[in-house]
Amino acid sequence: xxxxxxGRKALYVILVVYAIITVIPFLWALSxxxxxxxxxxxxxxxxxxxxxxxxxxxxIFSKEPLFGRWLFNSLFIATVGTLxxxxxxxxxxxxxxxxxxxxxxxxxxxxxxxLMIPFQVxxxxxxLILKELGWLNSYQGMIIPGAVNATFIFMMRQFFVxxxxxxxxxxxxxxxxxxxxxxxxxxPLAKPALAAQTIFVFMAFWNDFMRxxxxxxxxxxxxxxxxxxxxxxxxxxxxxxIMAASMVFTLPIIVLYAFFNRYFVKGIKFTGDK
Amino acid sequence: MFTxxxxxxxxxxxxxxxPALLILxxxxxxxxxxxxxxxxxxxxxxxGANYEFRGLDNFLKVTFDDRAIIALKxxxxxxxxxxxxxxxxxxxxxxxxxxxxxGQKFFRVVxxxxxxxxxxxxxxxxxxxxxQNGLINYVLKIFHLxxxxxxxxxxxxxxxxxxxxxxxxxxxFMVIYLAAxxxxxxxxxxxxxxxxxGAVQKFWHITxxxxxxxxxxxxxxxxxxxxxxxxxxxxxxxxxxxxxNSTLTVVLLIYQYAFKTLGTMGYATAIAFMLAxxxxxxxxxxxxxxxxxxxx
Numbered sequence: 001x002x003x004x005x006x007g008r009k010a011l012y013v014i015l016v017v018y019a020i021i022t023v024i025p026f027l028w029a030l031s032x033x034x035x036x037x038x039x040x041x042x043x044x045x046x047x048x049x050x051x052x053x054x055x056x057x058x059x060i061f062s063k064e065p066l067f068g069r070w071l072f073n074s075l076f077i078a079t080v081g082t083l084x085x086x087x088x089x090x091x092x093x094x095x096x097x098x099x100x101x102x103x104x105x106x107x108x109x110x111x112x113x114x115l116m117i118p119f120q121v122x123x124x125x126x127x128l129i130l131k132e133l134g135w136l137n138s139y140q141g142m143i144i145p146g147a148v149n150a151t152f153i154f155m156m157r158q159f160f161v162x163x164x165x166x167x168x169x170x171x172x173x174x175x176x177x178x179x180x181x182x183x184x185x186x187x188p189l190a191k192p193a194l195a196a197q198t199i200f201v202f203m204a205f206w207n208d209f210m211r212x213x214x215x216x217x218x219x220x221x222x223x224x225x226x227x228x229x230x231x232x233x234x235x236x237x238x239x240x241x242i243m244a245a246s247m248v249f250t251l252p253i254i255v256l257y258a259f260f261n262r263y264f265v266k267g268i269k270f271t272g273d274k
Numbered sequence: 275m276f277t278x279x280x281x282x283x284x285x286x287x288x289x290x291x292x293p294a295l296l297i298l299x300x301x302x303x304x305x306x307x308x309x310x311x312x313x314x315x316x317x318x319x320x321x322g323a324n325y326e327f328r329g330l331d332n333f334l335k336v337t338f339d340d341r342a343i344i345a346l347k348x349x350x351x352x353x354x355x356x357x358x359x360x361x362x363x364x365x366x367x368x369x370x371x372x373x374x375x376x377g378q379k380f381f382r383v384v385x386x387x388x389x390x391x392x393x394x395x396x397x398x399x400x401x402x403x404x405x406q407n408g409l410i411n412y413v414l415k416i417f418h419l420x421x422x423x424x425x426x427x428x429x430x431x432x433x434x435x436x437x438x439x440x441x442x443x444x445x446x447f448m449v450i451y452l453a454a455x456x457x458x459x460x461x462x463x464x465x466x467x468x469x470x471x472g473a474v475q476k477f478w479h480i481t482x483x484x485x486x487x488x489x490x491x492x493x494x495x496x497x498x499x500x501x502x503x504x505x506x507x508x509x510x511x512x513x514x515x516x517x518x519n520s521t522l523t524v525v526l527l528i529y530q531y532a533f534k535t536l537g538t539m540g541y542a543t544a545i546a547f548m549l550a551x552x553x554x555x556x557x558x559x560x561x562x563x564x565x566x567x568x569x570x
Contacts, residue, residue: 011375026387100287118546118550147299214529
């Protein structure tokens with residue numbers, strides 16, 4: 001019995017030490033974002049700012065006219081992109097799971113094959129196609145190519161395959177057509193799968209660095225990751241501003257996570273299912 | 275012959291698939307074919323695009339390209355260190371979290387923070403901690419360990435990125451392990467306990483073998499992810515891959531050839547294809563390897 005409690009203590013030590021290792025960078029960034037530049041450059045190591053100040057946040061929002069714009073761009077692209085993904089992936093997944101039509105099997109195989117292609121291969125041709133379309137430096141250039149995701153088409157298909165058919169049949173008897181059934185009955189019942197997808201897709205848009213780097217060249221079209229990177233070049237030693245901007249950037253994702261947390265773990269499990 | 279009902283259903287099927295097929299067609303499938311074409315050509319962007327057929331030149335050029343060889347070497351070292359380290363760390367964390375201790379939920383949320391945070395933010399936070407008078411050197415000094423010029427010294431810059439990424443990615447794989455751990459029947463552990471197995475023995479003889487399929491998945495995902503390292507080395511080095519090419523990765527090199535130097539877009543596409551093949555082969559080898567092991 002005693003040996004067992006010693007083992008538990010050792011496990012607690014592992015967990016607590018690792019929790020500290022995880023949190024410290026965030027706490028350090030957060031504390032730096034409330035420090036004055038003087039305190040930042042003095043190189044003193046204190047987690048509680050001596051002169052607590054909100055100036056860094058005021059500075060990035062008021063004196064840096066583009067910061068608000070970058071925040072808007074990121075929110076707009078990620079929100080519209082996520083909504084389109086939810087709609088299109090579910091529609092495609094539903095058709096592949098429920099409807100019968102010629103060529104269904106080949107389409108499904110093509111979608112599975114698309115999953116295996118690393119995106120670096122399509123990166124350069126995509127740039128040239130967007131250039132031809134005149135979509136470089138535009139919202140649609142950022143949103144439309146990412147508005148569908150083969151992984152989640154596959155996931156939605158698996159979800160709808162296991163979905164009880166009776167519900168839809170009942171809706172059909174009540175006189176709802178295919179589209180009515182899909183939007184009013186099927187989608188609302190698919191909430192857990194949609195919630196998991198929301199987090200993953202939103203995060204992918206929100207955190208994406210490489211695609212915006214290639215597609216966007218005007219400063220006022222930048223998303224936050226690009227804006228932050230240009231901040232770094234511009235304010236090379238103003239780490240107080242950079243950290244404040246980083247914190248503003250991180251907050252929406254943490255809020256989203258807190259909101260969908262319940263579904264998140266389920267969602268990960270869900271992708272593991274057959 | 276199709277009945278009216280069948281035709282209607284087929285029409286609905288295509289309609290539901292239309293947006294997905296259109297987008298995948300224009301932005302994934304057409305680009306793959308286009309990439310094959312590009313990789314055999316020299317591409318000049320002068321207003322429009324100009325193509326000059328070069329056969330296999332782009333693929334052969336890699337062997338004479340010092341920077342490509344450096345990038346490949348850096349990437350290989352990075353994969354070889356980061357994949358085993360993050361897999362092992364994820365496994366240990368998951369097993370610790372799964373032991374039925376109090377506060378599990380709290381730890382799980384805390385551990386997940388790096389996974390939620392963007393690579394751009396994480397890289398900036400670590401650059402701030404890595405600076406010469408920064409937090410990390412300060413902690414090293416407390417323990418009387420040597421300090422480093424993490425960002426400026428070619429000998430340690432890649433190691434700095436490795437540390438950051440192991441820290442950032444391990445918790446994601448931990449969650450996958452956690453889900454799999456719930457599926458190991460308690461009876462296995464109870465039987466081992468009757469045989470007098472200790473905690474460490476149970477871990478090595480029951481937990482690890484039972485998790486083999488998941489480990490295989492985690493390793494494959496790890497390989498795919500690490501081979502594609504870009505954001506961190508781009509931000510760390512300001513896009514150059516420096517100091518002295520020490521953080522130059524294959525994807526960063528592809529980016530530079532495609533968008534920073536003129537006339538090398540076709541060559542960049544050829545390197546991207548070679549990277550895809552390396553990833554595919556690594557994945558197949560790992561899959562075969564893990565299958566053979568599970569025979570025992």
